[in-house]
Amino acid sequence: xxxxxxxxxxxxxxxxxxxxxxxxxxxxxxxxxxxxxxxxxxxxxxxxxxxxxxxxxxxxxxxxxxxxxxxxxxxxxxxxxxxxxxxxxxxxxxxxxxxxxxxxxxxxxxxxxxxxxxxxxxxxxxxxxxxxxxxxxxxxxxxxx
Amino acid sequence: xxxxxxxxxxxxxxxxxxxxxxxxxxxxxxxxxxxxxxxxxxxxxxxxxxxxxxxxxxxxxxxxxxxxxxxxxxxxxxxxxxxxxxxxxxxxxxxxxxxxxxxxxxxxxxxxxxxxxxxxxxxxxxxxxxxxxxxxxxxxxxxxxxxxxxxxxxxxxxxxxxxxxxxxxxxxxxxxxxxxxxxxxxxxxxxxxxxxxxxxxxxxxxxxxxxxxxxxxxxxxxxxxxxxxxxxxxxxxxxxxxxxxxxxxxxxxxxxxxxxxxxxxxxxxxxxxxxxxxxxxxxxxxxxxxxxxxxxxxxxxxxxxxxxxxxxxxxxxxxxxxxxxxxxxxxxxxxxxxxxxxxxxxxxxxxxxxxxxxxxxxxxxxxxxxxxxxxxxxxxxxxxxxxxxxxxxxxxxxxxxxxxxxx
Numbered sequence: 001x002x003x004x005x006x007x008x009x010x011x012x013x014x015x016x017x018x019x020x021x022x023x024x025x026x027x028x029x030x031x032x033x034x035x036x037x038x039x040x041x042x043x044x045x046x047x048x049x050x051x052x053x054x055x056x057x058x059x060x061x062x063x064x065x066x067x068x069x070x071x072x073x074x075x076x077x078x079x080x081x082x083x084x085x086x087x088x089x090x091x092x093x094x095x096x097x098x099x100x101x102x103x104x105x106x107x108x109x110x111x112x113x114x115x116x117x118x119x120x121x122x123x124x125x126x127x128x129x130x131x132x133x134x135x136x137x138x139x140x141x142x143x144x145x
Numbered sequence: 146x147x148x149x150x151x152x153x154x155x156x157x158x159x160x161x162x163x164x165x166x167x168x169x170x171x172x173x174x175x176x177x178x179x180x181x182x183x184x185x186x187x188x189x190x191x192x193x194x195x196x197x198x199x200x201x202x203x204x205x206x207x208x209x210x211x212x213x214x215x216x217x218x219x220x221x222x223x224x225x226x227x228x229x230x231x232x233x234x235x236x237x238x239x240x241x242x243x244x245x246x247x248x249x250x251x252x253x254x255x256x257x258x259x260x261x262x263x264x265x266x267x268x269x270x271x272x273x274x275x276x277x278x279x280x281x282x283x284x285x286x287x288x289x290x291x292x293x294x295x296x297x298x299x300x301x302x303x304x305x306x307x308x309x310x311x312x313x314x315x316x317x318x319x320x321x322x323x324x325x326x327x328x329x330x331x332x333x334x335x336x337x338x339x340x341x342x343x344x345x346x347x348x349x350x351x352x353x354x355x356x357x358x359x360x361x362x363x364x365x366x367x368x369x370x371x372x373x374x375x376x377x378x379x380x381x382x383x384x385x386x387x388x389x390x391x392x393x394x395x396x397x398x399x400x401x402x403x404x405x406x407x408x409x410x411x412x413x414x415x416x417x418x419x420x421x422x423x424x425x426x427x428x429x430x431x432x433x434x435x436x437x438x439x440x441x442x443x444x445x446x447x448x449x450x451x452x453x454x455x456x457x458x459x460x461x462x463x464x465x466x467x468x469x470x471x472x473x474x475x476x477x478x479x480x481x482x483x484x485x486x487x488x489x490x491x492x493x494x495x496x497x498x499x500x501x502x503x504x505x506x507x508x509x510x511x512x513x514x515x516x517x518x519x520x521x522x523x524x525x526x527x528x529x530x531x532x533x534x535x536x537x538x539x540x541x542x543x544x545x546x547x548x549x550x551x552x
Binding site: 006009015040065066067068122125 | 487488489492493495503505509512519547548
């Protein structure tokens with residue numbers, strides 16, 4: 001039995017976000033809605049943002065997925081709230097680096113997202129963790145914000 | 146069947162994954178190959194690698210013999226009447242696409258109906274969707290029973306005088322349902338429709354006799370039957386294939402080539418433009434030899450024993466949901482464990498060395514029918530053992546505990 005490895009991946013903060021997701025739902029009058037799915041596994045999330053000026057005033061996610069993808073979405077919505085779109089995109093870039101096992105710059109201000117660093121040891125699951133960030137990037141690109 | 150001797154033929158099984166012996170339960174996605182298959186392929190590359198159907202040198206003749214003998218072996222394996230009825234393709238997907246393009250485009254007109262089921266793999270839905278779009282034809286679905294089986298009266302019920310093609314899988318890659326192809330073919334023919342069958346999950350695990358089933362087309366893949374990837378087979382009745390036009394043009398498939406006009410050679414090479422998958426055909430041939438040596442019926446009954454053993458043990462796990470029929474199922478079990486997403490489940494099992502599939506299994510419409518976004522699947526073959534299943538069950542139980550305890 002080698003479930004020690006698993007404890008690195010499924011840290012309690014991740015399972016907490018999975019079981020008690022923050023910002024779950026849809027912002028009815030949001031300024032940005034984006035649907036993203038992972039065609040290889042069937043995970044699908046909808047991300048809605050309310051962006052005023054440059055600032056993400058509110059962020060919610062909805063959808064179906066594994067613990068990693070949903071916890072990541074929960075963490076991301078928490079992390080980007082109150083931040084500028086530019087900052088959110090920088091976080092996304094740093095998050096990708098973390099997934100690839102490269103040096104990254106993520107601070108405590110960015111909330112719990114660093115807890116997902118262990119995912120880099122599980123290559124098959126990286127796409128689960130980045131799904132929500134890809135949705136954010138797609139949304140920004142499409143809305144031209 | 147000597148399971149210990151068989152396992153020795155599969156060196157890949159003798160390894161550790163995350164410190165535990167590998168338990169490979171993902172045969173429905175791709176099967177493992179015995180050394181007899183990989184040896185045959187390396188022998189080809191090391192001793193007579195050469196192009197086929199051209200040139201007169203010794204290696205070329207030997208390669209051509211190997212390639213064409215593979216075709217004859219496939220012919221007798223599925224009891225096709227003639228060797229010209231065996232077309233080598235890249236796999237099941239390419240075979241079905243060939244039928245949809247070449248046969249479909251000529252025989253389907255506006256308003257015609259193509260009958261499929263909700264249990265199809267994407268390979269046996271999307272080509273028909275696209276054909277229907279090209280021709281303004283209609284896709285009609287045979288409704289499924291709650292346990293994922295098809296009732297013949299429901300097949301009969303969807304048939305109309307507009308039905309031109311019935312496309313159905315022999316064995317469901319998710320539910321394990323074994324469809325009564327012989328009866329479905331009879332219904333299709335009664336209505337002057339053609340039947341094309343996805344045999345990717347059946348040919349590796351049971352004796353298939355295309356003449357007895359009386360199917361018009363039948364497709365399957367090498368890599369699910371102990372053979373290599375990159376090769377599959379399209380069987381078609383010669384009188385139908387004869388009238389069909391190729392969908393790929395180029396070397397090998399021509400008869401005469403003029404500056405502005407060309408004519409095609411005869412079956413089966415008419416449909417095999419370009420240099421074919423020679424090593425892969427030779428590997429497939431060796432895989433068929435292996436199956437024949439063990440005995441297709443022996444393999445089937447051993448697999449049935451394994452799947453029953455696993456099914457009974459899995460059913461006892463609290464909070465498990467198993468999809469598909471309880472009786473008469475092929476050697477795979479698709480399931481969900483309450484409170485554990487299939488992806489998390491597969492990661493946990495993998496850390497125990499157990500390889501299962503998680504996801505939608507290329508069957509999104511079926512996932513919708515089941516009301517889930519994804520599932521986990523364990524599938525079995527002649528090289529699996531009851532001991533492996535015991536460990537798998539134990540790992541499942543520990544996984545459930547891991548994810549449902551308080552973090």
